[in-house]
Amino acid sequence: MINKVVESADKAVFDIPDNATLMLGGFGLCGIPENSIKALLKKGIHGLTCISNNAGVDDFGIGLMLQTRQVKKMISSYVGENAEFERQLLSGELEVDLIPQGTLSERIRAGGAGIPAFFTPAGYGTEIAEGKEVREFDGKNYLLESWLRADFSLVKAWKGDTAGNLIYKGTARNFNPMMAAAGKITIAEVEELVPAGELDPNQIHTPGIYVQRIFKGQDYEKRIEQRTTRL
Amino acid sequence: MINKVVESADKAVFDIPDNATLMLGGFGLCGIPENSIKALLKKGIHGLTCISNNAGVDDFGIGLMLQTRQVKKMISSYVGENAEFERQLLSGELEVDLIPQGTLSERIRAGGAGIPAFFTPAGYGTEIAEGKEVREFDGKNYLLESWLRADFSLVKAWKGDTAGNLIYKGTARNFNPMMAAAGKITIAEVEELVPAGELDPNQIHTPGIYVQRIFKGQDYEKRIEQRTTRL
């Protein structure tokens, strides 16, 4: 199998240019590419369009890239757990495109799957339907939505192998598999990196064909937004 | 979790009526619902529309239901490894709708996913494009294709649990997961049936929500069409 391993996050993101369109996996702070985000902070590129379900918090996740003003536009379903985000949005420094979560995940899936457009009921009759084609099927109305693709996708998995195969853990899977398929270049960071052949082919969540670079991430913080316990 | 176990194939298919639309998993003879097919033979219902990538061989798989003239129509991507099939087709006893394999699998996926229609490039400019809407995206032409759904889906998995969760093995997965989601009633047969909680939630291929009935299949023959070996 083709070896896709790079040494570090810095080497993985080396060619991401200013004004790139990125996809970043994760739901809230769960399953986000912590190492790649740090490498982008260090690299200091600007004008990024980030497609990600959420925008992190002030001091973690994509929120860090907002602090450094590296993000020009967010495409998300839910944002603003995050004061700096709110400030930039209200001041017009940041563009935001809000998309229903199911439509967002399906548009990304469509991007990876070569489906340029599909019909979905979400948002029919609401303001997000403005300017969109409406069609009725079996007596119900649907909106036509188009695919989303990215120059680079940054995903985070639990285990990965040198051929780029990925296995996620728990609900940290979320948007990562679709984004892996929808990026022209997909960079995967993993907690555990093993030689090709060690993962069970039947348990792979993201086949290696979708991953161009893979590296072992370090110092995962895995911050919890709502630590909720019972006695 | 909700217990979905039924005792036998006969009990699982008890309410499938004449003229039902069925989906049957499998690619060639690999991953086909052997037990459910036998139960349908025994039940003797007729006028069935069968959505399945292939139509079995003369004496195995859906081919058995052709011998007994239970099938009115096949919706498939590749057929005719099968003399009786050919005879019925040429004599007009059997209707056949041939669909590109990727379009077929995506139409079934769309059926389960609540996507009534989507655009795909397959078949543009060919005779299967006749009567279909064509649209250009980024300079390439695509056909609009609609979802497929079934009254009953008959799928075969390797392991399953009492909550209806399924794990497939090898390339026996093929169409089974999409069909499980696209059936109004989905009947799963498995080689090994375990209590809910024994399968790793991270390794489930078909979440139990898609499966209404599950049973432990018996006497799997797993016939091989092209046994090819090396020395």
Next chain:
Amino acid sequence: MALDKIGIAKRIAQEIKDGSYINLGIGIPTLVANFIPKNIEVVLQSENGLLGIGPFPHEEEVDADLINAGKQTVTMQPGSSLFNSAESFAMIRGGHVDLTILGAMEVSENGDIANWKIPGKMVKGMGGAMDLVASADHIIVAMQHKSRSGQSKLLKNCTLPITGIKCVKKIVTDLAVLDILPEGGFKLLERAPGVSVDEIKNATEGKLIIEGEIPEMKLEVAKV
């Protein structure tokens, strides 16, 4: 007396059918899980990719990789399954989830719902709400009957930007249980204990349909 949030959650729990798959929104809907009768088995779906949400974890069980749609740490029930976000919404959009319970800021008499945006306030996004309301066969809304300033939230037409149209079938408020009829109108089914029909009338701006005697809710569900 008007119900508190717990009361609303308890009343909604009575609507839950054995063997159903349910998506619970954030807020009061999440509380409903606590009042599902012991003899009823349901599976809770979390749109971030989990079927079979269990109780909140004990401190030592907390796993950052296992959260619900409200970003709270959770556990899994035996028989759970994990999947990606596209699969999760395929499940929702495909009509596989039997019941969706969510909060609302306004509901109109034809079943429109507004629960994602207040003009002039920071817009945080619709999350999965638009997908849920456009897809679900059966939606129950948990809400206060009136705003803090005393305005009715059960309206002829929503004044806020809507999340979905003609989708709400049943509403449980602090004052009443109501169905939304296919032809439009809030049909009053039950009153909160001690709340009069007149009180409900005064609190409902949209068309209220009252037929015969309106019984009081029964809330004697064993607390779990």
Next chain:
Amino acid sequence: MALDKIGIAKRIAQEIKDGSYINLGIGIPTLVANFIPKNIEVVLQSENGLLGIGPFPHEEEVDADLINAGKQTVTMQPGSSLFNSAESFAMIRGGHVDLTILGAMEVSENGDIANWKIPGKMVKGMGGAMDLVASADHIIVAMQHKSRSGQSKLLKNCTLPITGIKCVKKIVTDLAVLDILPEGGFKLLERAPGVSVDEIKNATEGKLIIEGEIPEMKLEVAKV
């Protein structure tokens, strides 16, 4: 002398780039796998749900649950992955497979391909062929230059029902290697050993473009 099937497969194997993902059709394309140089690593995709097809199994390894798109029993290479048919065609349609090699009954000078149906004969279906030809960025066709009755199969226009339009970029036949130019026309690149340009001219009905000296193919690839 015209190439045999092995010869065509050997010549196609020279087109394969290190690190590529390849879908091989049934027939001659399947043979190509045997002639990929040892120093080149590729991953073979099987559209029934496998990335990383290995060699045919030894008798005792045969697994009915592990077959290729030709329904032959196979094995898996280390680093393989298994997936469902929708994912497999998502991979194909999404342009993730770098190279598709397939057979054809006819190819036209503008890159149309016909390989699924002969009027008057039993129609078995297109399988995955229409998806593959409509989606692949790079398609190489392996075919005989002429039919058994001596008719050219490299035509101005296909006479058989087509599988896809304007998709073929390169053809390897028993007589020649040819590119199909974006503006149309078969550009002759190489001759089979001992085959003359005139022989290829006579065997090609479509527009044949011949520029300068046409070299002979080199086929001295180590057999595996």
